[in-house]
Amino acid sequence: MTRRLAQVAKKVGVSEATVSRVLNEKPGVSEATRAAVLTALDVLGYERPSQLRGERARLVGLVLPELQNPIFPAFAEVVGGALAGQGYTPVLCTQTAGGVSEADYVDLLLEQQVSGVIFFGGCYAQGDAPHEHYERLAERNLPTVLLNAAIDNLDFPRVSCDDAVAVEQAMGHLRQLGHTRIGLVLGPPDHVPSQRKLAAGRAAAAQAGLELGDELVERALFSLEGGQAATTRLLRQGVTAVICASDPLALGAVRAVRRFGLSVPTDVSVVGYDDSSFMTCTDPPLTTVRQPIEAMGRAVVELLTGAIGGVRVTHDELLFEPELVVRGSTAPAPAGGRG
Numbered sequence: 581m582t583r584r585l586a587q588v589a590k591k592v593g594v595s596e597a598t599v600s601r602v603l604n605e606k607p608g609v610s611e612a613t614r615a616a617v618l619t620a621l622d623v624l625g626y627e628r629p630s631q632l633r634g635e636r637a638r639l640v641g642l643v644l645p646e647l648q649n650p651i652f653p654a655f656a657e658v659v660g661g662a663l664a665g666q667g668y669t670p671v672l673c674t675q676t677a678g679g680v681s682e683a684d685y686v687d688l689l690l691e692q693q694v695s696g697v698i699f700f701g702g703c704y705a706q707g708d709a710p711h712e713h714y715e716r717l718a719e720r721n722l723p724t725v726l727l728n729a730a731i732d733n734l735d736f737p738r739v740s741c742d743d744a745v746a747v748e749q750a751m752g753h754l755r756q757l758g759h760t761r762i763g764l765v766l767g768p769p770d771h772v773p774s775q776r777k778l779a780a781g782r783a784a785a786a787q788a789g790l791e792l793g794d795e796l797v798e799r800a801l802f803s804l805e806g807g808q809a810a811t812t813r814l815l816r817q818g819v820t821a822v823i824c825a826s827d828p829l830a831l832g833a834v835r836a837v838r839r840f841g842l843s844v845p846t847d848v849s850v851v852g853y854d855d856s857s858f859m860t861c862t863d864p865p866l867t868t869v870r871q872p873i874e875a876m877g878r879a880v881v882e883l884l885t886g887a888i889g890g891v892r893v894t895h896d897e898l899l900f901e902p903e904l905v906v907r908g909s910t911a912p913a914p915a916g917g918r919g
Contacts, residue, residue: 584626591620612667619669622692640884641689641697643673643682649802649828650856651871652700655727658877659698666885668695675702683713690716696723696884704730707770723887725880729772729897737883738897739876743773744780746869749904750823750851751784753867758913759821759849763796763814765807765833766825774799774825781823800829807832808839815840820848820913827852827859830866834909845911855905864908872900 585596592599594613601609602617609617619638640663644652660670671694673685680688682702689697697717703709704726714734717724726738747764754762764781766774778797785792795817800806807829811822815836824830830852837848844850844864852859855870879898886893 584624587624588617588620588626591624592616615667623669638668639671639689639692639694640668641671641673641685641692641694643675643685643689643697643699643702645675645682645701646802647674649826649854650858651827651854651873654856654873655700655877658873659880662878662881663885666881668885683710686713686716690720690722694722695888696725698725698727698880698884700727704734704736705772706768707731707772708768709770723884725884725887727876727880729776731772735895737887737893737895739879739883740773740897740899741871741876741902742899743776746853746902747777747780747823748784749869749902750853751781751788753904753906753910754821754823754849754851755788757821757849757910760790760913761796761817761819761917762790762792762821762823763798763811763817763819764792764823764825765798765800765810765814765829767802768799777825800832802826802829804828804832804835808836811836812840815842815848818917820917821851821910822848823851823853825853827854827856827866827868829853830868830909831862834862834864834866845909847914849910849913851910855903860907862909867907867910868905870903870905872902876900 585599589596589599598609598613599617602614615638622639642656642659644656647653656672663670675682703711704714705728724736726736728740729743730738751762764778766777782792796814796819798810798813800810807824811833814822822833824833830850833850834844837844842848852866852868855868859866859868883893
């Protein structure tokens with residue numbers, strides 16, 4: 581007990597007597613100090629006294645689908661910093677292949693009595709994935725925010741980048757460069773953001789008098805290898821430009837073009853999505869559609885902390901406008917097209 585008091589006191593920067601007063605529910609301690617002591621207990625792995633277990637800790641779970649795509653750490657940095665500024669401790673939960681699942685993380689976070697959860701992508705965006713763990717969050721009335729598009733029947737606040745506008749911007753740019761044979765590399769068929777991108781791509785193509793048939797749409801896992809395999813198939817269809825649903829997919833597309841014996845952007849133009857870290861340093865620098873990370877991250881935190889504070893927050897999806905960033909991976913279509 582004495583060791584626990586000393587560790588918690590050191591973590592918070594108060595006396596052991598203050599920690600003892602909090603644990604024994606004695607008066608004379610400010611609400612901020614009391615919350616900091618309870619959070620320190622959670623962070624250090626100590627069990628709260630039974631009379632305090634019903635209260636939620638000032639911890640917020642940040643559930644990420646992966647760390648390989650730089651966009652997710654970038655969002656987590658913005659959101660985590662904003663949460664810390666409001667006195668919350670972010671708890672990073674990252675899924676790995678064959679490791680802890682999203683549902684497992686939800687169980688863990690519920691056990692820790694977290695104040696809320698933010699998802700940065702995951703099962704909620706895929707129609708065929710399991711969704712029972714979201715029902716548990718809803719049943720507990722735990723404040724939860726989803727970043728980017730979700731399936732229809734999940735009633736949580738959502739903050740999304742406008743997938744339709746992103747594809748419209750990319751298609752418009754490529755059309756201005758004279759491209760008429762444009763392929764799409766998207767995520768799985770049940771992936772809601774990819775469904776939105778596909779619908780927007782077909783609408784934009786039709787408006788321009790072009791067709792975006794099934795042979796020009798490829799599905800892939802969100803990885804460089806997935807982008808390479810999908811783009812190789814599109815190159816066999818004679819495309820002169822490829823729009824990808826993420827920057828890693830686009831980097832895979834660039835590799836595919838080169839291994840096909842062609843060059844980017846002279847023979848084939850490539851557009852990514854996210855504008856994640858180091859896209860200015862690729863060869864060539866990647867033309868991509870930028871998500872407004874700072875604005876979206878702040879909105880996520882405002883929704884979550886509002887819900888934690890008992891404010892009635894909107895469950896309507898907040899759509900943020902992306903921005904096309906033109907760099908060196910796009911150029912005028914080659915004369916006469918390809919193939």
